[in-house]
Amino acid sequence: MHEVDVQVTKFKFGQTSRIDLWWAQPLTVLLVLSAFVAYATWAAFQGVHYRFGPYLSPLYSPELWGNPLTAWIGGKPGWYPSWLVFSPAFFILPFPGGFRVTCYYYRGAYYKSFWADPPSCTVGEPRKTYWGERKLPLILQNIHRYFLYIALFFIADLAYDAWNGFWFNGHFGMGVGSIVLLVDVVLLGGYTFGCHSLRHRVGGVLDRLSGSPVRKKAHDCVSCLNARHMTWAWCSLCWVAFTDFYVRACSMGLIRDWRIF
């Protein structure tokens, strides 16, 4: 390709002519993401207090191995390493975690906040070499399109949990926790159904969408959610942590779940 024969400006790390608070947004992303990772890790290591009445924490759902009375498969599996604390969350978190880490929105955000590549638009970078997502390891981010299928399964699973959250000992009812779980699946649905890979799958891949009205409709819906993907991403992330906190706090007896009817 045609080379630029005159050397263009070189920037030092942090060098910019911007006078606004360019560091505020990347710093906020850094703090909120770090806080979430810290909380989710702590909560996953607890291994208890993830259920309260009909409520199940989203960090532990589906409960594959765990409490033999409630888990899908059974109690702690025999092959589980003895040196590792047992927690049902360990079987779950890698999947939604992988989906989020490889999400196009989060990638762009954490490359800025955690890797300063760039720290913010028109701000100088710390490193000279750059591979982008062209080579290993970051080319692996393309695995996102496969994580999507697992994420869609999780939405179905969490919808089932939300439904269960309305059933108290066989009676239909509603507690604050039922609403917390319902909002959780709605926010996660808004995030997952606005995924760029889903947008491509359902219709973006076609050049002539008008020939497939169903796919056109699906593409329009996903595009609509996709336009606010960042908002869905943050709201759902914070709400997942809050939902776990709510269930945990009820189970530990720190707060009372208020029954509406």
Place this chain on the structure above:
Amino acid sequence: MASATFRIWRGNKNGGEFKDYATEVAPGMVVLDAVHEIQATQAHDLAVRWNCKAGKCGSCSAEINGMPKLMCMTRLSTLPLNQPIKVEPMRSFPLIRDLATDVSWNYSVKTQIKPFRPRKPDTPDGTWRMAQADVDRVQEFRKCIECFLCQDVCHVLRNHHLHSQFIGPRFFVYAGALEMHPLDDENRLRELRDSQGIGYCNITKCCTKVCPEGIHITDNAIIPLKER
């Protein structure tokens, strides 16, 4: 009348410096008006490129207080006039003089993108049928005015100078408009990946942020092309 100071880059490819110019400002003025005023009264040899004064020719691109913008569309009322307003040339392209840069690299990049190749005509009279729904998507890309602000802000060009391996957001928009066109049956995906460097884009969206035409460069052009 109020007055404001403009800190304008003066120099050529061998070097230069910022110089301060104080000038009077009036309501409704844009940065390009102030630069013209300075050129007319204080710095007759100040090089600045412009044409339409309406945000449509893409000539007056510069960096105003560090952000790539069209000078003719940046109202002074949006800037903090109590401190000097920094106006400098785009930093990702070679400087000619003062605020004028040599953007010809972009034109040579464009020639490397395979042109439109329509499928066989739909009817014996040699015409095609297209649905509006199918061209909606590419119409967004056709709004591009080739101001190259997105190329200027992109860190792959700006900080890493990968001009020889990366065509930049403007040309992902261009390639996207062709790739997603309902009549086109050319395939540009291999070059996009291999020699045109779409993998270098780390979707940090600075290009989208600066586009004066509001094109969703990252979400609607680059990511769909990465997915293809």
